[in-house]
Amino acid sequence: MAAPPSTSLSSVILNAADLSRKKNQVSQTSNPPRPAAIEHEKHHWIQIAIRNATQFALRPTDTYLDTGKYWPAAPPVDVQPFSVGTFAACNRDWDARAASGGTTFSMELDSSNQIPFSIGWTDPLVGAFKTAVIISHSAKDGYDAANEDGTTLQLSGWYQGVDSARETAQFRIQYMATIIDYLAVVRIEQVAISSDPHRPNISRGDIQFYNGIMTGKFDVEDYLYSCVATYALQPPPFTVEAASMTYTDRNQDLIGEIPYTGKVGPAALVMNFTNGVTITGQLANRIIGAHDLAGAGSWTKN
Numbered sequence: 001m002a003a004p005p006s007t008s009l010s011s012v013i014l015n016a017a018d019l020s021r022k023k024n025q026v027s028q029t030s031n032p033p034r035p036a037a038i039e040h041e042k043h044h045w046i047q048i049a050i051r052n053a054t055q056f057a058l059r060p061t062d063t064y065l066d067t068g069k070y071w072p073a074a075p076p077v078d079v080q081p082f083s084v085g086t087f088a089a090c091n092r093d094w095d096a097r098a099a100s101g102g103t104t105f106s107m108e109l110d111s112s113n114q115i116p117f118s119i120g121w122t123d124p125l126v127g128a129f130k131t132a133v134i135i136s137h138s139a140k141d142g143y144d145a146a147n148e149d150g151t152t153l154q155l156s157g158w159y160q161g162v163d164s165a166r167e168t169a170q171f172r173i174q175y176m177a178t179i180i181d182y183l184a185v186v187r188i189e190q191v192a193i194s195s196d197p198h199r200p201n202i203s204r205g206d207i208q209f210y211n212g213i214m215t216g217k218f219d220v221e222d223y224l225y226s227c228v229a230t231y232a233l234q235p236p237p238f239t240v241e242a243a244s245m246t247y248t249d250r251n252q253d254l255i256g257e258i259p260y261t262g263k264v265g266p267a268a269l270v271m272n273f274t275n276g277v278t279i280t281g282q283l284a285n286r287i288i289g290a291h292d293l294a295g296a297g298s299w300t301k302n
Helices: 016-027 036-041 139-145
Strands: 006-012 045-053 058-067 069-071 083-090 099-108 114-123 130-134 151-154 158-162 168-180 183-193 201-210 213-220 223-230 238-247 256-264 268-273 278-283 291-301
Touching: 016 045, 016 183, 045 099, 045 114, 058 069, 058 114, 058 139, 083 099, 099 139, 114 139, 114 168, 114 183, 130 139, 130 151, 130 168, 130 183, 151 201, 151 213, 168 201, 168 238, 183 238, 213 238, 268 291
Parallel strands: 006 158, 045 183
Antiparallel strands: 045 083, 058 099, 069 083, 099 114, 114 130, 151 168, 158 168, 168 183, 201 213, 201 238, 213 223, 223 291, 238 278, 256 268, 256 291, 268 278
């Protein structure tokens, strides 16, 4: 397979250490609270949280409303680097049909390079909450792509420039959209690419634990990997949002059945596989107490 293209940027790029520190600030920022006013006044509403784990500003460029309106009346505003932006939509006055639409943002990499992406979000009159994030200039494209499972997306190319020390810095951009009841969470992440082949890579994914079985899906270098693992029936069922997996070589690490140990609760998860792969993440909903995990996970490339 041909190597994906790279794009050179004129902006100064954060080095891996500074980037990691800044992204941790975003990870520690809570999702917005339920908007009490809209909840009491409207039949249908949805809230969208944009977790911008990049050094670049996000500027809204297009909106599409299939039904409903933004709440309050103003549409979304810019999302600053390493911050969490939020907006909401609801059914119109005297019209309870729903709140569904799409919103396009542009990631401003430098004066000549931008990445458009569209977020779809729906609280339909009948059916489930849905969301998606796709690369598109059209807000309607995001709306059309919205689904109950959300989306995970990594751009095929990468970007490069120099950091403050004039050293070469490279990164990829990853997107993930998940829906948790009324809240659509969209995470945009700047992932440093290391020139050291022994330095761990990072991938993002979703994990669910239910009835003694863990199922996880990760977007790894433009491939979808699945992991199915067993665990003791100690903790209640739970879901991990925006799970992070570190690995060195996908062709060597993410294959076969691999033992692991770990711990979960009340709000976080860590799994350490015997081959050096580590999975961490924040629970979508807190559980009572902390629980030890142990078992084996089988990896497959889809």
